[in-house]
Amino acid sequence: MIKVVCAIIENEGTVLITQRSSRMAQPLLWEFPGGKVEVGESEVEALIREIQEELNLLIVPRERLTPVLHYYSSRAIELIPYTCSLQNGNILLAEHQAYSWASLDVLANYSWCPADIPIVEEYLHLKRSQL
Template sequence: MPHPETPAIRVVCALIEQDDKMLLTQRSNYMAQPLLWEFPGGKVEIGETETAALVREIQEELNLLIVPLKRLTPVVHSYSSKTIELIPYTCSLQSGNILLAEHQAYSWATIEELLNYSWCPADVPIVEEYLHLKIKQL
């Protein structure tokens, strides 16, 4: 159930592709949605563009430099305490070695492996859209 009195929190996430694999991160025990998998990202700050927020968040959380390429369909999802608008971007990896600042783990998954993960609910429609786009390219 959406929370009409509170606007949705704008959150960007990166679908980082490299060598036919996708970077996924696992939330740690102390985060909301503990131990579920997600596309990495974070909140868009006031006055910040979506792409600037995405580059900043991935640098802060994973120590990676990315280039956002294409905006996919945003997902509005209501959790018990808040509603988020999750805004996905496909991205290319430019440089860096992964250093986890917040997450418990990461994985490079093939397209075929994406459905084997326990995803955060807001990420599920993004996984489905991404798989649909990839199938159309074959």
């Protein structure tokens, strides 16, 4: 089981999502950005590092949502989402093909990586219950 963290980066009523490149597994699907937790690293440390490396952004993780266990054909992952606020930085894509600041009303319309779908659903439910 590979432990992976992902960031739901909120900014002015939108959420940052990234599109995987054609060279990556799950090519061209959308996901919340993040990456693997390294040995000796906390989830929060991994999330801050991964977002800095992949997107050149500084974030502040806030709330841990429900982890998702997902079984791909070649491996199993535990995807651990955190809502985050954007501290600063200008997006520079290191691995992804594209990004979008998506509003809540269109978030479900993207072609998501399978492991991210339950996170999108939980996040939208959480946000709608706060209205």
